[in-house]
Amino acid sequence: MPSNSKIKILVSDDDLTARIIMQETLASDDIEVLEAENGKRAVEQFEKHQPALILLDVSMPLMNGFEVCEHIRALESGKHVPIIMVTGSDDLESIHKSYSVGATDFIAKPIKWEILAQRVKYILRASQAFADQMSQQKELHKLAFYDALTGLPNRLLLLKDLQSFLAMARRNDYQAAMLYIDLDRFKRINDTMGHSIGDKLLRKVAHRLQENMRDSDVFSRVGDEELMSNGQLSSFGGDEFTIFLSQLRNSSEAMLVAERVIQSFIKPFKLEQFEVVITPSIGISIFPDDGENAESLLKNADTAMYSAKEAGRSCFKFYRDSMNATAAIRLQLEQDLRTALKSGEIVPFYQPQICAETGNIVSVEALVRWLPAQGGIIPPDEFIPIAEETGLINDLGLLVLQHSCKQAKQWLDQGHRIRVAVNVSAHQFRQLDFTQVVEKTLKECNLPPSLLELELTESVIMSDAEENIKRLIELKNLGVTLAVDDFGTGYSSLSYLKKFPIDILKIDRAFMCDVNSAPDDIAIVEAILALAKSLKLGVIAEGIEEAEQIDILKSSKNLLLQGYLFSRPLAAEKITPLLNQNFTHFMQN
Structure with missing residues (x-):
């Protein structure tokens, strides 16, 4: 030996x-x-x-x-x-x-x-x-x-340590603060770029938060030995973190830490070939005013964090008693959404897409609506974010797909060959069996695949281009139409765009302008139209509200028009009478 x-x-x-x-x-x-x-x-x-x-x-x-x-x-x-x-x-x-x-x-x-x-x-x-x-x-x-991914103390250790931290704060008459940090739209990064990139981002976020604590003015007034007793950074799993500050002279010191955290996120995170910008929303609760034990401090900081998200994200909010009422409303909305998905309150409305050459409706876009049993309507921007955060977006997406295919088959049986366009969330698209789900739905509804259009956003298909090309080819082989939604708002690579088996570019409403608009705005639209022409792709222009907006689009082939000029999104029974109408007169200026 x-x-x-x-x-x-x-x-x-x-x-x-x-x-x-x-x-x-x-x-x-x-x-x-x-x-x-x-x-x-x-x-x-x-x-x-x-x-x-x-x-x-x-x-x-x-x-x-x-x-x-x-x-x-x-x-x-x-x-x-x-x-x-x-x-x-x-x-x-x-x-x-x-x-x-x-x-x-x-x-x-x-x-x-x-x-x-x-x-x-x-x-x-x-x-x-x-x-x-x-x-x-x-x-x-x-x-x-300890959290296996980031190496940070986890929720269990924080709750264990908080007992002694809060006891010390009581004895010494200190203020203390709980900062609850949530990464804005992190699920979108996970869904579009993949979980491996998401995990790398979380590790880099944890490292940056640790650096921020070391460099913070609040901690510089104590020695290194006291750092962990003065502030503890913890991972609550996923994209949630907490910073507990146990020795504060006043609550403004918690504000300084929150401001510094937000400032530190301005610099993009380098992840392989990507540079990712993500922002934090932070809720702050103060001991003893906002809670005298660990559970109440965490609960109220979490409530304040949701208030920060509602205020526009990338900001912090201190807890206020009135926030509990808002949190209760949000929780009730989540519970009601689960019930609505089962009770038939979630339905697609349809907005016509008009052929620019003939003036006829050739397709419709399915847009989800929530119609509560007690009357009224809940707009999508109130419940779609909740669906994404709670994982209900898959159930909601499947419901819209199934309803839309049934409706298209019903119109076909009535003599109307109308293609229905269904939006696909990033989370749906990344499901391994998504192609099989689409195929099964088409068969169950006995709908010709050519009458189904799947709309995916530019950022979704570009997130993992090589892998997504394979999935798009699988879908294309079913015979469905593929469209890139919100085109022009993402980061498409022309070399990849040529490889994608897509049929339609959908110009985002943000770019829709008329001949009197700024030359730069017109140039963007004209560039997209030229790109579509060179790639032999159809074009859908959404957000058409005035006839003048159509003038700069008239030279396009295979052009469809969508917007309030022709019709708002309507229930299926109100769309049916419009299918026999011609809308050419709306396009005459």
Whole structure:
């Protein structure tokens, strides 16, 4: 066995003969014996070689055995190493003193060498078993109390530590603060770029938050040893983090930390070939005003965080009592949405898409609406974000797909060959069985695939272009029409756009203008039209509200027009009478 892999034992005795006999007795193929002729040398040898066991004679020059034992036990690396003291046979006082300074065992003189060898082997085995147990305990503690992805303390550890933090704050009459941080639209990054990119982003966010705490003015007034008692950064799983500040002079210090966190997110995160910009929304609750225990502080900081999101994101909000009412409304809305999905209150409305050449309706876009049983209508911008945050977006998307295909089949049976366009969320598109779901729905509704159009946003299809090309080809092979929605708002690569098996570019309403608009705006629309022409793609222009907007589009082939000029989104029964109408007169200026 190579020397560097042997178990090291340190023997310290000022008697050369005793050291030689110990060397002969203990050394083997597995054990290397180190020697020290005095106490000072023993300390040096321990610090240099970190032996697995130490034999110390009590009476030695420079430092006696007791002093060496105390010194080693004070070191972090020496807390658990076995130390055997060699004492006189009748010296009970030395034996008691050995244990009091931290010795593991003692050997009385004169030494019985065979017994010493066996005792050393036994203690080494026990020490190894103890070390394994300690290692397992540390690993279990890490698994239980630390987030596996970021390495940060998790919710359990924070709740455990908060008891002592808050007790200290009460004793010293400190204010304390809980900052609840949520990453804005993180699910969209996960859905569009993939979970591996999302995980890398979370690790980088955790690192940046740690750097922010080290550099913060609030923490610079305390020493490094006090940093963790003054502030603890924790991961609550997923895209949620907390910072607990336990020693504040006033609540404005919490505001400074929140401002610094938001400022630190301005710099993009570099993730492989991507540069990702993400923003935090932060809710702040103050101890003791907003809660006197961990649960209430966390709950109220979480409530304030949602208020920050509603205020536009990338900001912070302090908790106020009135926020609980808003949070209750939001929770009720989520519960009502779950019920609405089962009770038939969620239905698609349809907005016509007019052929610019003939003036006839050739297709419609399905737009989801919530019609509560008690009357009225809940707009999509109120419930779609909740659906995305709670995972209900998949159920909602499937419902719209199924309803739309049934409706298109019903119109077909009535003699109207109308294509229906259904929006596909990033989360739906990334489902491994999405193509099979579409195929099954078409078969169940007995709808020709050419009468279904799937609309995907530019950012979704570009998130993982190579992989998404495969999925788009699978969908295209079903015979459906594929459209890129909100075109011009994302980051398409022309080289990839040519590879995608898409049929239609849908110009975002933000770009719709007329001949009197700024030249730059007109140039953007004309560039998109030229691109569509070169790639032999159809074009849908949405957001048409005035006839003048059509003038700059007239040269386009395969052009469809959509907007309030022709019709608002309507229930299916109100669309049916429009299918026989011609809208050419709306386009005459």
